[in-house]
Amino acid sequence: MSMLVVTPERGVSRPSGETLADHLQGFEGPLAQIRERLVDDPAGIVYSPPVEMNLPLPWHRGRVMVLGDVAHTAVPHLTQGAAMAIEDAVVLADEVTRDRHVVESLRAVEQLRHPPAVTAGFVANTIASALFDLLNRQHGLPSSGACRRVAA
Numbered sequence: 401m402s403m404l405v406v407t408p409e410r411g412v413s414r415p416s417g418e419t420l421a422d423h424l425q426g427f428e429g430p431l432a433q434i435r436e437r438l439v440d441d442p443a444g445i446v447y448s449p450p451v452e453m454n455l456p457l458p459w460h461r462g463r464v465m466v467l468g469d470v471a472h473t474a475v476p477h478l479t480q481g482a483a484m485a486i487e488d489a490v491v492l493a494d495e496v497t498r499d500r501h502v503v504e505s506l507r508a509v510e511q512l513r514h515p516p517a518v519t520a521g522f523v524a525n526t527i528a529s530a531l532f533d534l535l536n537r538q539h540g541l542p543s544s545g546a547c548r549r550v551a552a
């Protein structure tokens with residue numbers, strides 16, 4: 401499970417399991433179980449800055465294609481990554497059942513899926529940057545350059 405909790409932090413330092421668990425005080429159900437595991441199993445915490453990556457075309461080599469997060473990873477603020485991966489799969493299934501060479505179908509998938517992936521990444525990054533800037537201003541922190549773009 402992935403969870404996004406935005407809190408103001410000074411500097412970049414890995415918070416302890418106890419600090420993260422404090423942010424989840426008051427939640428019940430599965431979140432309460434996660435809160436306990438943050439303390440019991442801190443090695444299981446993945447701590448990293450939000451990263452955006454958009455692989456330039458082609459997304460295929462021969463008959464092998466990458467889709468979903470491997471081809472386009474946006475920061476989670478648009479909450480569309482899983483939906484985009486599922487859409488990729490639906491379009492792929494549709495295109496490869498057409499009566500033509502498989503590589504032509506893979507090219508068609510790229511033409512259909514690359515533009516929305518770029519748009520989703522841009523919108524997600526814009527939301528994330530605005531949110532982080534707002535939080536930083538509210539808490540008197542310097543602008544952090546919230547999201548890291550990974551050149552593919």
Ligand SMILES: Cc1cc2nc3c(=O)[nH]c(=O)nc-3n(C[C@H](O)[C@H](O)[C@H](O)COP(=O)(O)OP(=O)(O)OC[C@H]3O[C@@H](n4cnc5c(N)ncnc54)[C@H](O)[C@@H]3O)c2cc1C
Pocket residue numbers: 402403404467468469470476478479480481482483484485
């Ligand atoms: C904090 C956070 C919150 C998010 N919130 C949302 C949301 O609300 N809505 C939404 O739509 N999206 C959300 N996302 C994005 C979403 O989780 C991803 O975009 C989506 O899971 C991508 O699906 P995928 O199948 O491409 O990749 P993944 O879900 O990463 O699946 C890849 C799978 O491959 C496996 N794997 C990796 N290497 C190997 C290997 N060598 N051999 C075998 N298996 C391997 C991995 O274990 C994994 O199970 C969020 C992401 C984050 C980080």
